[in-house]
Amino acid sequence: MREENNNAVVDNAQDFEQGNVQEKSKQQKRESRRRRRRRSQITAYIIVLVIVSVAIAGLAVGIKKVSAAVVNRQNEKEAVIAASESSENEEIAIITPDDEEVPLxxxxxxxxxxxxxxxxxxxxxxxxxxxxxxxxxxxxxxxxxxxxxxxxxxxxxxxxxxxxxxxxxxxxxxxxxxxxxxxxxxxxxxxxxxxxxxxxxxxxxxxxxxxxxxxxxxxxxxxxxxxxxxxxxxxxxxxxxxxxxxxxxxxxxxxxxxxxxxxxxxxxxxxxxxxxxxxxxxxxxxxxxxxxxxxxxxxxxxxxxxxxxxxxxxxxxxxxxxxxxxxxxxxxxxxxxxxxxxxxxxxxxxxxxxxxxxxxxxxxxxxxxxxxxxxxxxxxxxxxxxxxxxxxxxxxxxxxxxxxxxxxxxxxxxxxxxxxxxxxxxxxxxxxxxxxxxxxxxxx
The missing domain is CATH 3.20.20.300 (Glycoside hydrolase, family 3, N-terminal domain)
Structure with a gap:
C-alpha cells in the first residue's frame, strides 16, 4: 500500500514538472510573438517616417521652384516695364494673325x-x-x-x-x-x-x-x-x-x-x-x-x-x-x-x-x-x-x-x-x- 502511494507521488511530481515545462514553453512563445509584433511596429514606424520625410522634402523643393518661378516672373515684368519706359518714343510693331508673312x-x-x-x-x-x-x-x-x-x-x-x-x-x-x-x-x-x-x-x-x-x-x-x-x-x-x-x-x-x-x-x-x-x-x-x-x-x-x-x-x-x-x-x-x-x-x-x-x-x-x-x-x-x-x-x-x-x-x-x-x-x-x-x- 505504501509502495502504491509512493508511486502516486512520483507520478504527481512528474506531471507537475511536465506542466511547468509546458507553461514555460507557452510563455516563451508569447514573448516571441510580442517581440515580432514590436519589430513589425518599429519597421512600420520607420517606413512611415521615411515616407513623411520624402514628402516633406518634395514639398520643400516644389515650394522652392514655385518661389523661383514667381521671382523670375516678377523680374520679367520689371524688365518689360523698364524697357517700355526707356522706349516711350519708339514705335512698337504689333503682329496680328492677319499680317502676311513675307517669304524668305x-x-x-x-x-x-x-x-x-x-x-x-x-x-x-x-x-x-x-x-x-x-x-x-x-x-x-x-x-x-x-x-x-x-x-x-x-x-x-x-x-x-x-x-x-x-x-x-x-x-x-x-x-x-x-x-x-x-x-x-x-x-x-x-x-x-x-x-x-x-x-x-x-x-x-x-x-x-x-x-x-x-x-x-x-x-x-x-x-x-x-x-x-x-x-x-x-x-x-x-x-x-x-x-x-x-x-x-x-x-x-x-x-x-x-x-x-x-x-x-x-x-x-x-x-x-x-x-x-x-x-x-x-x-x-x-x-x-x-x-x-x-x-x-x-x-x-x-x-x-x-x-x-x-x-x-x-x-x-x-x-x-x-x-x-x-x-x-x-x-x-x-x-x-x-x-x-x-x-x-x-x-x-x-x-x-x-x-x-x-x-x-x-x-x-x-x-x-x-x-x-x-x-x-x-x-x-x-x-x-x-x-x-x-x-x-x-x-x-x-x-x-x-x-x-x-x-x-x-x-x-x-x-x-x-x-x-x-x-x-x-x-x-x-x-x-x-x-x-x-x-x-x-x-x-
Whole structure:
C-alpha cells in the first residue's frame, strides 16, 4: 500500500514538472510573438517616417521652384516695364494673325523656279519658238493699226504665244483705251507677257506724249541722283498704272542728245543706275540700251564702231557694268558693228563675240538680252528675217525684237529646232530668263 502511494507521488511530481515545462514553453512563445509584433511596429514606424520625410522634402523643393518661378516672373515684368519706359518714343510693331508673312528670298526663288519648270513642261515646241519674239500689235495681228485687243488679238495669241509686245503712239489714244487694251491683252495670253513702251522722260516719251502727260524730265537735264530717282519713280508709277510692265529705257549712250545722261561715263553710270533701280522698284522692268554703243542713224545701213576693247572698257562699258550691278532686267544689243568684240561686218545683235563672250562673259550679265530692231537696213540688207532670228539666238540673245517678217522669223526658229541647229535646251535657257523676271515681279 505504501509502495502504491509512493508511486502516486512520483507520478504527481512528474506531471507537475511536465506542466511547468509546458507553461514555460507557452510563455516563451508569447514573448516571441510580442517581440515580432514590436519589430513589425518599429519597421512600420520607420517606413512611415521615411515616407513623411520624402514628402516633406518634395514639398520643400516644389515650394522652392514655385518661389523661383514667381521671382523670375516678377523680374520679367520689371524688365518689360523698364524697357517700355526707356522706349516711350519708339514705335512698337504689333503682329496680328492677319499680317502676311513675307517669304524668305530663298523660298521665293524656289517658288519661282518651280513655276518656271512647270511652265516649260506645259509649253509645246511651237509655243517656245514663238515666246522668244518681241513684236508690235500690228505684227502680231496683221492689222494696220491696233487700238483694241479684240478677237483678232485673241486668235493671234492662241496661234503665236509671243513673249513681248511693244506699243507706239499709234496704239495709244486715251487713258481708258490703253488700260483696257493692255489688260485684255494680258488676260488673253497663255503665258506672262512683256507689255513695253519707250518712255525716257520729257518729250522722248511715247505714252506721256500721246496722253498729254507732263511732270518728267529728259535724261540729259536731270540734276543729280535724287532727280533721276524721282523722275524714274514718276515714270514707273504711271506706266504700271496703265498696264505697262517694261520700259525700253534708259539709253546708256555717251552723248549730248536729250535722251542720254551726258558724255561722262561715270556720271551716266551713276544716274542710270539710280534710274533703273527706281523704275524697277515700281514694278516696271528696265531695258538698258544699246550695248555697246547706239547707232546714229538706223536707216543708213550697218554702221561701224572702231573703238578698241581698251577704249570700250574705259568708257562705253562703264554704264552697262553699273546697270548690271543695279539689276537691270534686260539689255538691248545694238545693230552696230564693233569689230573689237563682234568681228568684221557683223552686227553686235547677231554676234556671239559681243553677246556671249563680252556681255555675258566679260561683264557677267545673266539677264534678258534683247536684240535691237531687226526690221532696219543694218539687218535687212544682209539677212532674211529667218536668218537674222536664228543667228541672234545662236549668238546668245533671248528675244528677237521687231523682225521684218514675224511669221518668216518664227518659221525659221522652228526649222532650226527641227534640224538641230538650235536645241530645245538652248531655247529653254532664254525662256527661263524671261519667265524668271515676270514671275519674280508677280511674287513681289
Amino acid at each position: 528670298a530663298s523660298e521665293t526663288d524656289e517658288m519661282v523656279n518651280n513655276r518656271i519648270d512647270g511652265t516649260l513642261l506645259d509649253m509645246t515646241l511651237e509655243e517656245k519658238a514663238a515666246y522668244i519674239f518681241f513684236v508690235t500689235p500690228e505684227q502680231l495681228t496683221g492689222v494696220d493699226s491696233a487700238v483694241k485687243a479684240g478677237s483678232s488679238t485673241q486668235a493671234a495669241l492662241e496661234q503665236y504665244t509671243v513673249g513681248g509686245i511693244v506699243y507706239s503712239s499709234n496704239n495709244i489714244k486715251s487713258d481708258d483705251q490703253i488700260k483696257e487694251m493692255l489688260t485684255s491683252t494680258a488676260q488673253m495670253s497663255r503665258y506672262p507677257l512683256f507689255l513695253a513702251v519707250s518712255e525716257e522722260g520729257g518729250s522722248a516719251s511715247v505714252a506721256a506724249t500721246s496722253l498729254g502727260l507732263g511732270g518728267t524730265t529728259a535724261p540729259h537735264f536731270l540734276e543729280g541722283s535724287d532727280d533721276a530717282k524721282e523722275n524714274a519713280g514718276a515714270l514707273g508709277s504711271y506706266l504700271i498704272n496703265y498696264g505697262f510692265n517694261m520700259n525700253l529705257a534708259p539709253s546708256l549712250q555717251l552723248s549730248d542728245s536729250e535722251s542720254s545722261f551726258g558724255t561722262d561715263a561715270n556720271l551716266t553710270a551713276e544716274l542710270s543706275s539710280v534710274y533703273i533701280t527706281s523704275l524697277e522698284e515700281m514694278g516696271v522692268s528696265a531695258c538698258a540700251k544699246s550695248f555697246p554703243v547706239t547707232v546714229s542713224d538706223s536707216s543708213s545701213g550697218l554702221e561701224t564702231c572702231d573703238l578698241t576693247m581698251e577704249e570700250l572698257q574705259a568708257g562705253a562699258f562703264i554704264p552697262f557694268q553699273y546697270a548690271i550691278g543695279s539689276g537691270a532686267d534686260a539689255i538691248m544689243v545694238s545693230n552696230i558693228c564693233c569689230p573689237s568684240i563682234s568681228g568684221e561686218g557683223i552686227p553686235c545683235s547677231l554676234s556671239g563675240g559681243a553677246i556671249t563672250d563680252t556681255l555675258r562673259g566679260s561683264l557677267g550679265y545673266d539677264g534678258i538680252v534683247i536684240t535691237d530692231a531687226m526690221n532696219v537696213p543694218a539687218i535687212t540688207n544682209s539677212y532674211t528675217s529667218d536668218q537674222a532670228a536664228v543667228a541672234a539666238i545662236i549668238a546668245g540673245a533671248d528675244m528677237i525684237y521687231m523682225p521684218e517678217d514675224f511669221q518668216a522669223a518664227y518659221n525659221g526658229i522652228l526649222e532650226a529646232l527641227n534640224t538641230g541647229l538650235i536645241t530645245e535646251d538652248r531655247l529653254d535657257e532664254s525662256i527661263r530668263r524671261i519667265l524668271r523676271v515676270r514671275y519674280m515681279y508677280e511674287a513681289m
